[in-house]
Amino acid sequence: QSSERPALPDPTPKPSLPPGMVLGPDGKPCKICTAFRNWRPPASGKKSTAGMMAAFASGTGFRSLDSKQENATLPQHCPPDVEALGRATWSFLHATAAYYPTRPTTHQRANMLNLIHALPVLYPCTHCAADFGDKLKEHPPDVSSRERLSKWFCERHNEVNEKLGKEMFDCAKVDERWKDGPPD
Ligand code: FAD
Structure with missing residues (x-):
């Protein structure tokens, strides 16, 4: 007879997360x-943009899907969400790479490596940072x-695009996108 007991159900109630939270x-x-758009104001909170923004800014509770909020865009004066932060960070990284020297000095290479390796430690979206660390x-x-x-940044960005189900970017076009602009 096996001494193993059947697993007992976990008595701790697990909150079910709304999609995207x-x-x-x-x-x-x-x-x-x-x-x-996936951040829900507390059930007692207001449904206005101001109410949603206050809930987002304070990091307070969440509740079930609100169709009004599904289409909500982040107001300009609101703290960044994962998407605004991502767009700003990719702009910085791709533009910095676009203006990096063709023949970087040892000092420039070391600083670029420091910048890249700081991301998994400091990037505030923790699951983004951890995944980026694994890819590094x-x-x-x-x-x-x-x-x-x-090219290296383009490939890493494409890995995130793929994970999020977004379109792949053609890495032959990084200079056009981040340095030269479209041809006349
Ligand atoms: P973005 O993906 O931000 O792209 C901005 C612009 O860059 C695009 O409009 C396009 O013109 C250009 N572009 C797109 N792909 C490329 C490419 N491959 N090379 C060059 N240019 C390109 N979000 C999550 O939800 N989960 C994550 O795990 C996650 N991890 C991230 C890790 C890092 C290091 C960073 C910087 C961001 C991460 N993000 C993550 C954010 C995510 O990548 C997007 O920034 C966010 O979803 C907003 O997407 P977007 O469609 O507006 O455009």
Whole structure:
């Protein structure tokens, strides 16, 4: 006879998360890891944009889907959500790569490596940071030239695009997008 007991049901009630809502490492709803349109105001809160913004800014509770909020866009003066932060960060990273030297000095290479390796430690969207850290291990950054670094960032961004079900970007077009602009 086996001494193994059947597993007992876990008595701790688990909150069911609304779609798109992400919990942080502390187990609480993570504002900077969640898109604004997926952030729900507390059940007692207002449904106005101001009410949603106040709930988002304070990081307070969440509730079930609100069709009005599904289409909500982040007001300009609201703290960034995961999407605004991502767009701003990618703009910075791709533009920085686009203007990186063709023949970087040892000092420039070391600083670029420091910048890249700081992201998994400091990027405030914790699950984004952890995934990016894993990708860094799989694909060590190539900081040997402007062209190679731009390609490297493009490929890492495409990995995130793929994970989120977005379109792949044609990496042959990074200079057009981030440095030269479209041809006349
Ligand atoms: P973005 O993906 O932000 O792209 C901005 C612009 O860059 C696009 O309009 C396009 O013109 C251009 N572009 C797109 N792809 C490429 C490419 N491959 N190379 C060059 N240019 C390109 N969000 C999550 O929900 N989960 C995550 O795990 C996550 N991880 C992230 C990790 C990092 C390091 C960063 C910086 C962001 C991460 N994000 C994550 C945010 C996410 O990538 C997007 O920034 C966010 O969803 C907003 O997307 P968007 O469609 O507005 O355009």
